[in-house]
Amino acid sequence: MRPQSALVNTLWLASGITASRRFARALHAPAEAQAAWLAAALARHAGCEYGRRYEFAALRTPADFARTVPLSDASDLAGWIPRIQAGDRNLLTAAPVTHLAPTSGSSGARKLVPFTAGLQASFATAVSAWMADLVRARPALLGGPAYWSVSPLSDADDALPAPGGVRVGFADDAEYLGGWAGTLVRQVMAVPASVRHVRDEEAFRCLTLLAMLRQAELRLISVWHPSFLELLVSAAPRHWDQLLDAIAFGTLPWGDALPPASRAAWRAPANAARARALRHIGAEQWPRWWPALQVVSCWGDQAAAAGHAALERRLPGVLVQSKGLLATEAVVTVPVHGAYPVALTSHFFEFLDDGGSFRLAHELEDGGEYEVVVTNGAGLWRYRLGDVVECAGHLGAAPSLRFLGRTGNVSDLRGEKLAEPFVAGCLRALWDVTGTGEAPELAELHAMQSGGAAWYELRLSAGTSQAPAAELAARLDDLLRANPHYALARRLGQLASLRVTLVSGGPHLARPARERMRLGDIKPRTLVGVPRAGTVTGERQHG
Numbered sequence: 001m002r003p004q005s006a007l008v009n010t011l012w013l014a015s016g017i018t019a020s021r022r023f024a025r026a027l028h029a030p031a032e033a034q035a036a037w038l039a040a041a042l043a044r045h046a047g048c049e050y051g052r053r054y055e056f057a058a059l060r061t062p063a064d065f066a067r068t069v070p071l072s073d074a075s076d077l078a079g080w081i082p083r084i085q086a087g088d089r090n091l092l093t094a095a096p097v098t099h100l101a102p103t104s105g106s107s108g109a110r111k112l113v114p115f116t117a118g119l120q121a122s123f124a125t126a127v128s129a130w131m132a133d134l135v136r137a138r139p140a141l142l143g144g145p146a147y148w149s150v151s152p153l154s155d156a157d158d159a160l161p162a163p164g165g166v167r168v169g170f171a172d173d174a175e176y177l178g179g180w181a182g183t184l185v186r187q188v189m190a191v192p193a194s195v196r197h198v199r200d201e202e203a204f205r206c207l208t209l210l211a212m213l214r215q216a217e218l219r220l221i222s223v224w225h226p227s228f229l230e231l232l233v234s235a236a237p238r239h240w241d242q243l244l245d246a247i248a249f250g251t252l253p254w255g256d257a258l259p260p261a262s263r264a265a266w267r268a269p270a271n272a273a274r275a276r277a278l279r280h281i282g283a284e285q286w287p288r289w290w291p292a293l294q295v296v297s298c299w300g301d302q303a304a305a306a307g308h309a310a311l312e313r314r315l316p317g318v319l320v321q322s323k324g325l326l327a328t329e330a331v332v333t334v335p336v337h338g339a340y341p342v343a344l345t346s347h348f349f350e351f352l353d354d355g356g357s358f359r360l361a362h363e364l365e366d367g368g369e370y371e372v373v374v375t376n377g378a379g380l381w382r383y384r385l386g387d388v389v390e391c392a393g394h395l396g397a398a399p400s401l402r403f404l405g406r407t408g409n410v411s412d413l414r415g416e417k418l419a420e421p422f423v424a425g426c427l428r429a430l431w432d433v434t435g436t437g438e439a440p441e442l443a444e445l446h447a448m449q450s451g452g453a454a455w456y457e458l459r460l461s462a463g464t465s466q467a468p469a470a471e472l473a474a475r476l477d478d479l480l481r482a483n484p485h486y487a488l489a490r491r492l493g494q495l496a497s498l499r500v501t502l503v504s505g506g507p508h509l510a511r512p513a514r515e516r517m518r519l520g521d522i523k524p525r526t527l528v529g530v531p532r533a534g535t536v537t538g539e540r541q542h543g
Contacts, residue, residue, distance in 0.1 A: 005217070008188050009142040013135060016128025019345070023129040023334070026344040027396035031362040038062055038348040041377040044118075048094045050381065066350065066358060066382075071373065073384045074111050080379070081112050087165045092379035093118075100168045103328035112168060113328050119378035122346040126331040129345075130324075133336040138294040138319055144217035145190040147208075149224055190215045194262030203257035205235040207266075210243055210253075213278060214268055218290040222297040224323075226307030227441065229298065233286040240283040248275035287314050295319045297335075301403050306441040306461070325403045327385055330374045332401065339393065339400040348375040350382065351389075364391040364399040369421070371407055388421045411447040411529035413454040414494035416486040418445075420527040426479040427526055430472065442503055445476075446528045455496035456480075462502040469500035 026033035042065070046056040054069045084097050093116055100112040135141050191211040198204040209232060212218060223229050236243065246253050250270035255263050281288045296315060300308040300322025312320045324333035324340045330347050333340040342349055342361045351359045351370035364370065372385045386408045389401040405420030412418075423445050440461040448457050458476055467475075477498045481487040489495040 005144050005188050006142050013128075013131060013142070016124065016132065019125040019128045020132040023125065023343075023345045027341055027398045030342070030344050030398045031360065033344045034348055034361055035062060037345065038065060038375065041348065041375065045092075045094045045377065048090045048092060050092045051094070054381075062348075062350075062360060065375075069382050071382050071384055072380070073386075077113075077380070077383070078111070081114075084114055084379075085112070085166050085168070092381070093377070095378070097166050097379070100166050101328050102168060114379035116378040119376055122343075122376065122378075123331055126334050126343045126346045129334050129336060134295060134319075134321075140292065141219050141294045144219040144292055145188045145215050146220035146222065147190045147212055147215075147218060148222045149228065190218055192262065192265045194258055194265060197259050197262070198254075198257045200257055202235070203254040205232055206239050206243070206254050207257065208232060209236055209239075210246055211266070213243060213289060214247055214271065214274065216274055216277070216290070217292050219292055219294045220297070221293065221295070224299060225304050226298040226311050227304075229296070229311070230307070236286065237283040244275045244279055247278070248272045287318075293318050295321060297321050297323055299323055306443075310441065325372075325387065325389065325401060327387070329380055329383065329385060330376045332372055332374070332385070332387065332389070337395055339395040340402065341395045341398040341400050344398060347377070349373065350375075352384075361399055362397060366391055366393055369404060405526065409525065409527055409529065411456075411527055413447055413449060414489040416483065416489045416495065418447075418456075418480070418483060418486060418527065420525065422483060423480075423527045426476060426482075429479055430476050444526060444528050448499075453496055454494070455499060457499045457501055459501050459503045462504045469502075473498045473500045 022033075039060075042051070042056040042059050045051045051057070059065050059068060080092055081100065084091055085100055089096060092114060095116040095118055097114045097116055098120075099115040101115050102112055191208050195204060195207050195211070198207060221229065242253050245251065247268075248270060250268055252263065252266050255266065258266065278289060287293075293315070296311055296318055298304065298308060298311065298320070300320075308320060308322060321335055324331070324335045326332065331343040332349075334343050344361060349361050350373040351361070351364060352373060353359055353368060353370055358373070359370065368391045370389055370391070372387045372389060374383050374385055375381050376383070384407075386406050388404045388407055390404055391399045392402040393400045405422075405424050407419070407421075409420035410417055427443055427445070442459060442461040444459045446457045446459055448455050458472065460472075477490070480498070481490065486495070
């Protein structure tokens with residue numbers, strides 16, 4: 001164990017006490033908390049170009065804000081980004097933009113999201129509330145280091161800003177929190193952030209494993225899709241002897257894959273006792289590698305439910321917690337007390353219902369489905385995230401939300417207009433009618449076309465106990481026919497019969513190489529459209 005881990009974790013928790021208490025109070029007074037957040041943001045940014053254009057100084061209430069400020073999306077933001085990146089100030093916010101965070105758009109193209117110190121503080125506020133709740137449930141969490149999934153950099157992330165311009169990307173994931181919180185988090189990271197510079201996937205896995213295996217007192221593992229953790233530990237048998245020798249003798253195999261300036265951070269003293277303990281456990285028994293592990297955080301909704309359940313079975317003494325809804329642009333929900341309430345003290349939220357009316361957080365109804373619109377105070381004003389959520393109950397007076405899918409993720413091969421939330425519901429119903437009760441690790445509906453033919457293909461994990469493929473195809477086709485446009489396209493023969501294909505390897509291998517996400521950044525989805533005009537596919541960090 002790093003001797004300072006307990007102290008640093010305690011300091012981190014203590015630094016967020018005020019924010020955690022404010023969030024706890026907001027759960028019982030969401031209308032007041034949201035109105036106060038918006039009023040402060042409007043006053044703070046009234047002098048920027050955007051604030052003057054829409055007269056922020058004259059706006060007093062959420063209703064004033066909704067009447068005066070238009071909805072926006074990524075296309076609206078794109079017109080401002082080149083000016084921000086070049087170093088222009090006081091545009092969308094009065095606060096300086098410190099970073100431009102890259103993220104994938106609904107079409108898969110990269111977009112840049114402005115970050116300010118205020119937005120970093122908003123992320124830190126939500127994380128503080130989450131961690132405080134975790135520590136109440138698992139006090140031993142404070143006693144050791146944590147692994148936070150790190151994504152390798154893309155070539156575009158390495159781009160340097162113009163002189164005087166704004167940097168694209170973050171030096172490490174702790175920069176999302178910024179300030180004192182980010183500094184403390186870096187002290188307890190089990191894996192140095194410089195691993196993100198490693199381009200070779202196998203070297204990336206081995207270095208990550210080496211750093212994690214050195215930490216016998218590892219307490220927290222946070223990944224995105226649960227299949228990433230399985231993919232990571234599956235590399236151990238191929239390199240077990242080399243990993244153990246590196247631990248025993250304090251060496252650094254694969255070090256050449258790291259930037260030379262970062263290699264010093266990877267040095268570790270020889271630890272023959274740890275290597276012997278791991279050799280006794282073996283390369284296949286990874287749940288026993290970290291006997292003090294308390295929490296694994298990963299996706300747990302529809303597209304990742306089976307992997308989440310598998311981790312629960314493999315780690316009976318560990319809390320395997322589903323992440324809330326997290327985007328690069330904003331934290332939408334915070335996992336606390338077994339629910340996923342809206343991040344009321346981090347941003348201002350509006351919700352668009354099926355009738356086209358806007359509701360505030362305290363106006364959501366149980367069972368209602370809504371599109372999320374966020375104001376984050378760092379350049380996004382009434383911004384359509386494109387996420388569809390269901391109000392799955394309340395914690396106090398605050399709505400608890402469940403992610404359903406992406407509004408922009410619509411497949412339209414022959415006019416059928418299948419949307420991801422609808423497809424996700426059909427797949428849930430499919431497992432119910434087949435009597436399996438549990439979704440497979442991989443369950444994705446892919447839009448397919450070849451020549452003049454078009455059809456849908458359900459890709460499932462190989463080896464999963466399911467009904468025969470023909471039966472699954474017929475039943476899913478029946479469920480999809482609840483969409484009248486799909487039913488018409490099938491009746492007219494515009495869409496061929498639905499097919500079922502078994503895939504080995506999980507979500508990261510379900511798509512052609514050109515479509516795969518970077519390691520550590522695999523995000524769950526249930527509908528995969530054809531990347532062409534008329535078809536939109538979407539990705540979302542769902543954390």
